[in-house]
Amino acid sequence: MSSNGRPVLDVEDLVVRYPIARGLIGGAARRPQRWVHAVEGVSFSLGRGELLALVGESGCGKTTTAQTVLRLIDPVGGRISFDGEDITAVPSRALRPLRRRMQIIYQDPYESLDPRLTVRATVEEPLVIHGAGGSKAGRAELVHDALTRVELTPPELFLERYPHELSGGQRQRVAIAASIVLGPDLLVADEPVSMLDVSVRAGVLGLLDRLRRAGLAILMITHDLSTAARFADRIAVMYLGRIVEEGPSREVVGDPRHPYTKALLSVVPSRDPRNRSRPQILTGEAPDAVRIPTGCRFHPRCPVAITDCREIDPALERAGGREHLAACILARSG
C-alpha cells in the first residue's frame, strides 16, 4: 500500500441512490418514491503509486463510484477518506483546497478540451483557478514541465496549438497534462482510452503507468478487461452497484472466483485466431438498478446459482489469496 502506510483514498460502505422522478401524476397520487440503487455498499482503498481498475458493464455503478469519491456526487451513506481526512461531509467550499489534489480525466478528449483554448491555456487554467505556480514565469515553467511529463515534446511545438490541430492521443495527453499540473495525489481516469485508436492506446496507458510509478494513485474505470489485466495492480469487478470480486490483477484474471468475473473474462476475445475458446455467454442484460434481485443480486443470470443464492446476499470475503476477495457463497470452498 502507500509508503507512509496511509492510503490516498479509502472508501467504506459507500451508498449512492438517485430518486426517480415520480412525475405530476405519480406525485399527486402519492406513489411511493422509487430509487436507482447506483452504488450499494462499496469499499476499497487505493495507495500511493497504485492503479486500481474498476471494471464492469454499463450501469454497474463504476462511474458513479468514481464521481462520488471526488465528491462530484453526494453519497447517502458510507465514508470517503482522502489522505486520512474524512471528506464525506466536507462542504463544497471547503473542498476546494482538496480539489487540486484529486483530478479526473474523461473518455472523450474531443469533448473535454475547450476548442477555443490553446494547449498552453488549457494546461495553465488549473494553475490560474487555484492561484498556484506563483508568477507568470512560474506557471509557464509548470506548464512546460507537465507537457514534458506527458511526452508532448518539445513543449514549444504544442503550446500554441488548438485541440483541432491535435490527434486523439495528443488531446488525451493534453487533458492528462492539465490534470497533473497541480501535482495531484489522486487521478481518476474514466475510460481514458476507449475513444482512441488502438495504435495510440498503449502509449496513453504507458504514460499513466509511468505517472503511477512516480507515485500517483490512479483509479481507472474501464470496461476492457485486457487493459485492466495489463495495467492495473488490482482489479475490482462491479455488478449492479456492488464489488463482487477484488484482488491483485494476476489473481483475478488468472484465477477468478466469482461466476460473473469468470463469465466476463470468458467473453473477452483473443487476438490470436488459434485461441478460439468457448465463451460463457450470459443471457440477457444486467437488470436495472431499480429492482435489485433478492439474495445475491447476480443469481438470476448466474450459471451455477443454487437455492440459497436467492436468499443469501453474500458479503465480499476472502477467496483464494490473502488479498483476493469474492462475494459468492460458492467461492469460499472453490
Place this chain on the structure above:
Amino acid sequence: MSPLLELDELHVWFDLGEGHELHAVQGVSLSLEPGQRLGLVGESGCGKTTTVLGLLGLLPQNASVAGRVLLNGEDILAGGEESIRPHRWVDLAIVFQGAMNALNPVKTVGSQIVEALEVHRMASGVEARRRAGSLLESVGIPADRGDRYPHEFSGGMRQRAAIAMALACDPSVLVADEPTTALDVMVQAQILELLDGLCRDFGLALLLVTHDLPVVAQLCDRAAVMYAGEIVEAGAVDGLFHDPRHPYTRLLFAATPDLHGDGTPVSIPGAPPRLDRPLAGCPFRPRCDRSFARCADERPVLKRVEGGGTAACHLNDSPVEVTA
C-alpha cells in the same frame, strides 16, 4: 468458384470545395465468396466505412466513385442508383453501429420489419406479420415483442432487431459496420454469437468492418487490413496474426492488448497521413520500423506473398535489403 461479391479497384473521392479533394479510398480490391467471413480492419479514417458505403451506393452527394463492384459477376455500380437499388437489402444487407439510427422511433419494431417485407414484395398481410415474427425469433427476440417501440428495447435488443430487419429479404451478403462497438462486452459476445450462427445456418457471407482485431480474429476466416485508403495486407486471419507480411499488420496486433497473451501492448508512433494531398512513397513509411530507401520513392503495390495472402510492402520483394 466465382466470387459472390467483388470489389475491383474501388476509388472514392470527396469534394471538399474550393478545389480541394480527399482521396478516401485508393483502389481497393477484395472478394467475398458465398458463406465466407471477411473482416475489414484499420484505424479510424483509413477508409473502411467509406469503402462499404461506396459498394452499397450510400455515399453523400459530394463523393465520386470509380471502379467496379461485381455481384455474381454483374457490375452494380455501373448504372448508379438504378443498378444498385434492386440489390440493396435484397442481396446486400447492412447493419450499422448505432442500431437506433436504423430503426424508426415512432413505429413498432414488428411493423418496420413488415414494412420492409412489403416494400420489397417478399410477403404481405398476415404472411408478412408471420415472417416478421419468425425473423425476430431467429435473432433471439420473442415474436410478441414485435409490438414494442425501439426505445423500449435495450441496446443489444435494438441491434438484434436491426439484424432481423437486414435479414428480411434473405440476402446473401451481410455488411456489418462496427456492429458491436457501442455495446458492453457481454452484449457484444451475444451479438457475435448471433452473427456466427446466422452465417452458419443461412450460409450468409459476412463483410465485417471493425477496428477491433480480436473480434475479427475470432469471427472471420479472412481479413483485409486498410491503411490510408488502401488495403496493405489481406489473407487468412491465422496468417495475419502469426506471419504478418506488412509491418503495419504486425504493429497493429502488437498494439492490441490480449488478456492471456504475453507482453505489454506497444503503440505505433505518429499518425496516419492526410488523404487530401498526394502521397509519395509508402504511406506507412513515417511510422514504420523497417523502412528503407526504396520506401520513400516508390509506393508498394499489393502483391501475392508466401503463405497465400497479399501484401503491399517492399520487404516482401527484397529480403536481402533487410538489415535492421
